[in-house]
Amino acid sequence: MSLHCPSCGSPQVSTHLSAMRIAAFIGMLGGALRGAGTILLTGPAIASSGLAKPPNVNLNALSSAILNGLVGAAGGCAMGAQLGEKLDRHVLAHNHCLSCGHRFNQTV
Numbered sequence: 001m002s003l004h005c006p007s008c009g010s011p012q013v014s015t016h017l018s019a020m021r022i023a024a025f026i027g028m029l030g031g032a033l034r035g036a037g038t039i040l041l042t043g044p045a046i047a048s049s050g051l052a053k054p055p056n057v058n059l060n061a062l063s064s065a066i067l068n069g070l071v072g073a074a075g076g077c078a079m080g081a082q083l084g085e086k087l088d089r090h091v092l093a094h095n096h097c098l099s100c101g102h103r104f105n106q107t108v
C-alpha cells in the first residue's frame, strides 16, 4: 500500500501513529491492572482462610495475578491499538508529506 500526498502527489509520505501507541499503552496498563486486580482482590481472602499452607496460596495467587495481568495486558494492548489506529486514521491528521509538509488523513 503506497500513500500519495493529495496536495502535491508525492509518494514520500511519513505516517505517525501516535494515538495508536498511546492507546495501546493505556489499554495494556488497564488490561494488566484489571487482570491482576481481580486475583489480588480475591487473594487475601483465600490466603487468610487457607491456614494449612499460606505461602503456597500466596505464591499461587501471585503467579495467577501475574499470568492474568499478562493476558489482560495483551488483550488491552490489542484493543487499545485498534482504537488508536481508528483515531489516527480518521480523526487525527497522521500522514505528513515530506515534500510539501501537507498533513492529511487517510480516507479509506
Ligand SMILES: [Zn+2]
Pocket (backbone or CB within 6 Å): 005, 006, 007, 008, 009, 010, 097, 098, 099, 100, 101, 102
Ligand atoms: Zn505534498
